[in-house]
Amino acid sequence: MSSETITRQIVRIDEALCTGCGVCVSPCAEGAIQIVDGKAKVIREELCDGAGFCLGVCPTGALTLEERETVPFDHEAAEPIMAQKKANYIAQHCFNCGASEDAAPLLPVRTKGDSTWVCTRCLPALIHG
Ligand code: SF4
Numbered sequence: 001m002s003s004e005t006i007t008r009q010i011v012r013i014d015e016a017l018c019t020g021c022g023v024c025v026s027p028c029a030e031g032a033i034q035i036v037d038g039k040a041k042v043i044r045e046e047l048c049d050g051a052g053f054c055l056g057v058c059p060t061g062a063l064t065l066e067e068r069e070t071v072p073f074d075h076e077a078a079e080p081i082m083a084q085k086k087a088n089y090i091a092q093h094c095f096n097c098g099a100s101e102d103a104a105p106l107l108p109v110r111t112k113g114d115s116t117w118v119c120t121r122c123l124p125a126l127i128h129g
Helices: 075-087 125-126
Strands: 004-011 033-036 039-042 063-070 106-111 115-121
Touching: 004 039, 033 075
Parallel strands: none
Antiparallel strands: 004 063, 033 039, 106 115
């Protein structure tokens, strides 16, 4: 890893809001987030690409994006972690119709106090009633 730093977008975790539930660990394809001592942490900043896929699943709003100086995202470091996570990945399902993400893309959604997933086939009906 290079010691060069740049200003870029990266995930920020508010420890006061984090319950350590671990829901944000799985959506992070690069393995940047782990639970350490009961709190979510970006364990290696070069693994966080700042895309923010973890944000929507956090039930407490502990995750946000910030722009600050840090190391650049390291594709080469993330590649083997992404490949390993893919091998062990368990497909998620739409809370509304039960469709697997293999059948239709899923989006994170909050409903009745839960953070869950909805498929793109069900989303229009949920929006328009
Ligand atoms: S989903 Fe939110 S509350 Fe749960 S571990 Fe991640 S940051 Fe903490």
